[in-house]
Amino acid sequence: MKLRIVPARTGMAWVRLGIQAFWRQPLALAALFFMAMAAMSLATMIPLVGRAVALALLPSATLAMMLAAAQAAQGRFPTPAVLLAALRNGRWRLRDMLTLGVMYAVGFLAVMGLSALVDGGQFAQVYLGGAQLTREMAEQPAFQGAMWLSMLLHLPLSLLFWHAPGLMHWHGVPPVKALFFSIVACVRNFGAFFVYGLGWTGVFLVGGMALTLVSALLGTEVASAIMLGTAMMLAAMFFTSVVFSFRDCFEPPSASAGAGGTLE
Template identity: 45%
Template sequence: MKLNLVPARTGLQWVKLGVKTFFRQPLAMSGLFFMFMATVSIVSLVPVLGTAISLALVPAATLGLMAASAEAAQGRFPMPSLLISGFRAGPDKTRSMLILGAMYAGGLMMVLGVSALFATDVPVPADVPGDEVSPEMVRNMFANQGLWAAMVLYLPLLMAFWHAPALVHWHGVSPLKSLFFSLLACWSNKGAMLLYFFGWVGVFMLGGLIMSLLGTLLGGTQALNLILYPMVLLMASMFHTSIYFSVRDSFVAEGDSAPIDAT
C-alpha cells in the first residue's frame, strides 16, 4: 500500500460519486445512516460511560458506511450487517478497531475540554416569533471563541481519522500508523480535499435553498419543520456515502498504478 496523489478536481468527483451512489440505493444508505445515528444516540444515554462509548463506536460505524458505499457502487444492496464490518474481521482487527475508537473518543473529548477553556459568555438574544433564527443569534454564535477553538482543534483530529478505519480494517495497518498515514494522505491531497469540502458546502446550501422554497410553497414554518429532518438525513447520508471514494482513491497497492478497491 502506498499513497496515491490525485488532482484537485478529483475532490468534486468524489462529491458526484457520493450523490450518484446514494441514489442507486437511497433507502438502504439513508436507513443505514439512521441506524448508525440511532445507535450512537441510544448508547450515549448510558450513565457515566455512555458518551465515551458512543464516540468510540464512530470509527467502526464510519467503516461500516464505507463498506455499504462500496457495495452500492457495485450495484449491490448493502445489508445492515455491514455496519459492524469492523468487528467481523477476526480478533486482531477487532482489537485494532476498538483501540482506534478509544483514541477517537479520547481525542474528541480533549478537543471539547480545551475549547471549553476558550468559551466566552455571550448575551442571550431576544426571542424571535416562530422560532426563527435571527441575525443576532448568528452573530452571537460566531462570537464564541470556544466554537472557533473547537473547529481549529478538530480539523487535525478529523484528518487523522478520515482514512484510519479503512486502513486498519482493509489494509491491516496498526491504529497509530493509520493516523499518521491518514494525516499524510489528507495533507498530500489537500487540493482535492478542499474542493471536496467546498463541493459539499455547495450541496448543503442548495439543499437549504430547496427546503426554504418548499417551506414557503407548502405553508411556512410548520411545513419547513416537517421536511427539515428528512432532508438533513438525506444530505448527511449522501455525504457519508462519498467518504468511501475519497479513501479508495488515496491509496494504491504496491506495484500497481490503480487505487485500491476496498470491496
C-alpha cells in the first residue's frame, strides 16, 4: 500500500465522479443509502445502548456505499448484498469492522461529552435527537459555543475514519493502522480535500436554494416531501463520492478483496 499525493483540483473531480456514479444507478444507490440509514435508525430503538450501536454501524454503512459506488462506476448493478460485505470476508474482518465501529462510537460520544461541558449537554441532546431545538436555545452563547466546539472536534474524527473502512476491506489493514493511514492521507492531500469540501458545500447550497424556490411555489406538504427526498438524494451522492477519494489517495491493491472487486 502506497500513499498518493494528488493536486488540489482532484477534489472537484471527486465531487463530479460521485454525482456521475450516482446517476448511473440512482434507484439502487438511493435505496441502499436509505436501507443503511434505516438500519441505523432501527438500532437507536435498542434500550440503553441504541444510539451507540447506531453510531457503530456508520463505518460499515460507509463501506457499503463505497462498494456500491465502485460497482456502479464499473457499470455493474449494486445489490443489497453490499450491506453485508463485512460478514462475508471472514471472522477476523468482521471483528475488525466491529472494532472500528466501536471506536467511532466512542470517539463521537466523547466529542458530544466535551461539548456538554460548555452548555450542560443541550447541544448534544438536540444533535442526538433527544430534544427539540428552539430559537431561544439556539441564541444562547453556551449552545453556540458547544456547537462550534463539536464541529471543530468532529473534523479530525472524520479524517481518522474517512479512509479506514476502505483500507480494512481492500488492503487488509488493521483498525488502528487504518485510522493512522487515513488521517495521514487526508492531511497530505489537504488541498484536494479542501476543494472537495468546497465543492460539496456548493452543491448543497444550490440544492437548498432550489428547494426554497420550490417551497415558495408549492404547498407545505408537497414541499416537505420534496425537501426530504432531495436531502436523502444529495446525502447518497456525497457518500457515493467517498470511494473516489479513497481510490486516488492510495495505490490499488494487487488483487481484489471481498465483494467490491478492484477500484481501478
